[in-house]
Amino acid sequence: MKLINKHVEKDGSGYVTLRPEDDEDMWHVYNLIAEGDLVRALAVRRVQTVSNTGSSDSYRVRVNLTLSVTKTTFSPAASSSTTAQGEKKEPTASLQISGRVVNENEFVRLGAFHTLDLEPNRDFRLEKAHGWDSVALERVEEAVKEGRGAEIGAIVCGEGTAAICLLSEHMTTIRQRIEVSVPRKRKGGTSGHDKAMENFYSAVYQAVLRLIPYQTLKAIVIASPGFTRESLYDYIFQQATLTSNKPLLASRSKWIKVHSNTPHVHSLVEAMRAPEVAKMLQGAKFAREGVGLDKFHKMLANDELRAWYGPEHVALAVERGAVGTLLISDDLFRSSDPVTRNKYVDMVEAVRARGGESLIFSSMHESGQQLNLLTGIAAILTYPLDVEMVEQEEREEKERLAREQGEIEKENADGEGDNNDDHGNQGNA
C-alpha cells in the first residue's frame, strides 16, 4: 500500500489518502474502515435521466464520491485466473463499501446510496468518523511499510487430503483443497492404495505448479503427519526432474518439510512454530502471533492464574496493570460500535503505556482464528491474579461505590434538607 497523503491532527481528526496494491492491502483497508467513516473514492455511477417525453435514458459516469460507510464486505481470493508460474499474482481479494453519499454533485443527490468496489492501484481518501486512534494509525503504518512481511507457501497434507495455502503477514489464503479418496490397506493387495496415492500426489503437484509462486516466495513448507511429506517432496522433485522444470528445481532449498500432528489446516500454526520455519521467517508477524498464542497456552498449563481470557477478565487485568502480553484479535476492532472499539483501543494503549506487549492477531490467520475461539482476547499476566478473587474485589468495590454513591446521594439529600433547614433556620434567624 502506498501512502499518498496524510493529514491527521493531534486530536485525531483529518484524513489519509492510500493506494492499495495487493490482497493484503485490501485486508488492511477492510480493517481500517469502520462504520460511519467517510470514504472518498472513484466510483462508477449509473445515471438515469427521464426526458420530458417520458423516455428514460441511462448511462455510466466515473465520478468521485464521498460515502458515509454503512457496510463493508471483504472476500479473500474470491477467484483466481492467474496461471503464470512464479509471477506475482494480481490481487483477487475484493472489498465493497456501501454508504450514503455525503457530497452532492451533478449526478448524485445527497443521501443517495452507493456501493463502490475498492480497486487496487486506485487512490481513496479515508476520514475516520471518530478520529484516528493509535490502532488505526499503527495499521496504516504497518500497511505502508516497504518490503514488509514474508510470504510463504504451505502445503498441509495427509493421506488423500491436502490444503495449499499462501501466508502473508496478515493473511492466510487457502488456494486449493485437494481431496482424493484413498482406499486403505487391505489383505490381499495394496494396489488400490498405491494407485490412489499416485493420483493424489500428481493432483498436488499440478496445484503446486499453478498456485504456488515458488520463485518469489521466501519458503514453501510441507507439513504432514507420518511420511506423506517425504513422499510428496520426493514426488514433486522427481516430477520436476522428469519435466526438467528448472525454476522449480532451483527453488529446492526453499522447501521445508515439517511435522504436523494432523492433516487439517489448523496444523499450520504448529508448522509455523517449528524451529526450521521460524528461522526462515525471522520474526515475521504471524510467527510472533503463533508464538504468543503458544505461550499463552503454556502459561495456562503452568500457572492458570497468569493466563486470562475473555473481555471482562482481561479488562480487569489491564485495569490492574497486570498484563504483560495482550493478545487481541483484529476482529474486535472491526466492531461497529465505536464505544466498544475505543474500549479495546484503550486497552492496547494502556498495556503499551505500561511497557507491555500488545499483539494484534490477524483473524485471517489460523492463530487469529484460534484466538477468536477464545473470545478474541487473552492476556498473559506479569504476576498471578486469581480471577475469582479479583471478581470478588470488584464486586466489593462496586458495592462500596454503590454504598458511597448512596451515601453521597443521601448526604446530598440530607444536605438539601439541611440547607432547607439552614434556610429555615436562617429564615428563622
Added chain:
Amino acid sequence: MSRHRFVRGLDLDDVVERDDTDDGMTPEQQEQMATSMPIAKAFLKDIRPPISDDAIAQSLWHYWFDVDKAVTWLRKDWEKKGQPIPIELLPCPGGPRQRPHRPSHSVTTSAAPDSAMKNLSINTTSSQSSSSTHETEVTPPAQESSKPMSKLALLAQKRRETAQTSSSPSFQSAPAVNQPLTSRPEAPSPKPLSKLAQKMAAARASKTQPGTPASDTTEHRSAGIVSTMMRDVDHASHDELYPAPGSTSNPIMAPSAFFNILTKSTPASAPFPQFTYHNHIPTVFDEDDLIRRIHAAFSDAESPDDIVLRALSCTSLLPVVSQVLTFSFAKASSPATPSTPKSVSQPGKPRSQPGSLIKSATQPGTPRSVPKPKASSSGNRTPTTPGPSGLSTARQDLEGLHLGENADQADLDREREKFKEKTVVSVKREDLIAKVKREEAESGKQNMSLIVVGHVDAGKSTLMGRLLYDIGELSEKEKTANERGSKRVGKSSFAFAWGLDALGDERDRGVTIDIATTHFSTPHRNITLLDAPGHRDFIPAMISGAAQADVALLVVDGSPGEFEAGFERGGQTREHAWLVRSLGVKEIVVGVNKMDLVDWSQDRYDEIVDSLKPFLVSAGFTASKTVFLPLAAMEGTNVLVNEDPLLKAWYDGPTLIDILDKAEVPTRPYESPLRIPVSNVFKGQTAIASGVAVSGRLCSGVVQVGDRLRAIPGDEVGSVRTIEVDDESAPYATAGQNVTLYLAGIDPIHLAIGTVLCPPSQPVSLVSKFTAQILVFDLQSPIISGTPVELFHHSVNLPATISKLISISEKGQVTRKNPRVLQKGTTATVELTFRPTGGSSKVPTLALETAAENKEMGRVLIRRGGETIAAGVVMEILA
C-alpha cells in the same frame, strides 16, 4: 357335380339315417367298391386286429377306389392310432382329393371346414368304436373295463403292434398280459413297449392292491382316467417314467395320475375333473386327500423315499409335500431293507423296469411304488439321483407341455420361487436375529475383534505375523517370500511383520502405518485381528481400528529401557491403553514381548507387570480381567506353545492362543437399527465379488444380502449385493462382525471413509453441535472454552471446538457449573462444535448418535496437538 354342394344340401338326419346303408354312392361307385373291397381286405389281412370293413370302405371311397393307396393309408393309420390324428391327416393324408367325409362315417361332418377339435373328437370316437371290439378280446384289463377303457386298450394295442413290428414281425397276438410275465430274452426291449407294460402293470397293481379299497366303480373310473392320462404320459420323457437305475426310489413329490389311481380310496373325494387337475400339475393337490390316500396306500410301506424325504424336510423345500410325506412315511424303515412294499411293488415288480430287467433283478427290493411325475422328483433329488440338469430339463419338458395352463398360477410361481430361493435366502429380520442367536448358542463359536496395540516397535506386527504363521493362516510360501524380501532390504527382523505390513511405505520404513485386518479362528472364537500402528502419527488409524474391537492385546517391549520408553510420558503404551478403554474395550491382555532378550528374567517380567497393573486399573480395566503373559514373538515362544525351558521354569500359565480362546465377548445389540461406520471404501475385485465395496464393523443390527442401505451423510441408497465375512461370502452379517459389503446402485463418490450405512427408514442423525460428557486425560495445557481440537469418531476425524464448558462433575454429581478451565482427570460436560474448515463457511457434520441410543455410535475421542486429551460419550445432540 360338386360334391361340396351335394354335401351341403344334405339333411343331417337323413344322412345319419342313411349312414349304414351307403346310400350316398352311385350304383357305379357301389360296384367299384364291391370289386376293390375284397382286394383291399386281402392286403390288410395280416393286420391284427382286423380292420373293420367300414374303415376299409371309407378309405377306398376316399382314394377313389385306389386300392393301393387306401391300404397304405390304413396301415399307417393303424400305426398311428391312439394319438390324436391331426386333422389334415385324418381323412386325406396328402390325399389326392379334398372331400368331405362320406355319410358312411360313424359321425358325419355336415360342413366342409371342420374345426380341429371336432375332428379330433371324431377321430377318437371313431377309433374307439372301431377298435373296442377287438380290444376286449385281446387285453384282459380291457375285458374288465367297460367302455371308457377302450382307449387305454387302444393304446396298448398300438404299442403292442409297434413292439411286434420292431422285435419280430411275425409275433402277432401275444396278449399284453403275457408279455411281461414271460421271461423275455430281448432284455433291452424297445421302450414304448415297456412303458406300456409298466402302465398296464400299474393299472393291474392298483386293482389287485389289497390295501386299497378299490371298488369296481373306482376302477372303472380310473381306467377311464388312464386313458386320458396316457396321452400326457406319452408326451413325457421316458426317464421320468423309468427312474434311473438305483434311483427307483425317487421321492414322491406329488401324486401323479397313476399315483392317484393307485391310492384311490375314496371315489367321492376325487371326482373326475380333479384327476385332470392332478394330472396336469403334479405338485398341486388336495393335501388332506393326499395324506389320506398315501396313508392308505403305504400304510406299511417301506421305501427309500424317506431318505429323500428327510433331506427334503431339511431343505424345507416344498414344505407342504414334505409335511405330507413325512406323515405318510412315518413308519418307513431304512431304504436298504430288502423287504418290499407288498402293496404296490410285488405285482408290478417284474414289469417295473422291463427296459432294464437285469438291473432290476439285481435290486429285488426296489419298490416300484409309485410312478413319479418328474417335476416333483426334480425338486428333491437325493445326491445319487441325476443332477439338477435332469431336473431342469424335466421342468422344461413339463412347461413345454403347457400342463400348467389349468393350474393355479400362484402355485406355479411358488414352485419357481423355490428354485431361486436356494441361492438367496431372504429372511425376516426378527427370524434372522433369532437364527443367529440360536446358531451362536449351538456352535459355541463367537465372533470377536482383537486389536493389537502398544508402543512403536514393541513387536505388535511381528507377534501377529508369528501367530498367523503358527496357526496356519500365513502360508509357508508367503513367509519365505517375506523373509527373503526383508533380508534383501536389510530388515530381516521384520520378516513376520511383513505378513501384515503390506504397504510399500510400511515395508520401507519398518513401521506399521495403517490398520491391517485379517482373521483366524481358535476352537471357540472367530477372531478378526486388527493390527494397529504404534507410531504416534498414526493414532487416527489406530483409533479407527480400536473402535472396531472387543478385546485388546497390549504388547509391551520387555527389553531393557524399551518398556520404560514406551510407558513414560509421550510413549504410546499409556495413550493406547486409554484409547482402547475409552472406545469400549473392557478386556485387555498384556503381552510382555521380547522376553528372550532379557533371558526370560522373571524379575524383569514382574517389574513390568507391577508397573503396568496399577496404571491399567486406573485407566479403567478390571484387574481380574487383565491378563499378563511373557512372550517372544520372533521365536514364537508362548504364542501357541510354551517350549522354552527358561520360561517353563517359572511360567506355566496359558499361552496367548489359550487366552484369546477364552476371551469374553460382549453381548451384541442385534435388535438395534443397523449401523455400519465405513472404515474403508474401495473399488476392486476379490475372489468373492467386484465393484464398489465398503468395509466396516456392524455396530449394531443385522444386514443381509439384498438389504437397502442409506449412506449418511448423503441421500443415496444402495443395496447389498454380496456380504463378505472373513474372506468368505455370507448371506448375512450381524453386529460385531467386520464385514466387506459389495454395494449395487450407488456411486462410490457418495461413499467415503466415515460414512455410516443404515437402514433407509432409520437413518443416523447428522450433527454439527452436541454436548458430551468427557473424561480429561493427561494433558499439557488445560482445556478452556474455545480450545480447538480434533474430534475422532470411528474412522473419521474432524476439527472441532470445545465451545462451552458446561459443568464439572465428580462421581455423578455436578460440582461446578461454567468452569473456566478443565484440568486433567476431571469429568465434565462440554459443548462441542465442528469448525468450518478454513475459508468455507459450511459447517461440517458428522453422523452421530447419543450414547443412550447406540453405545458404539456415541463414543468420541478428543485430541489436540498430537495427544489425546479426552474421551467422551455423546449426551445430547444440539444441531
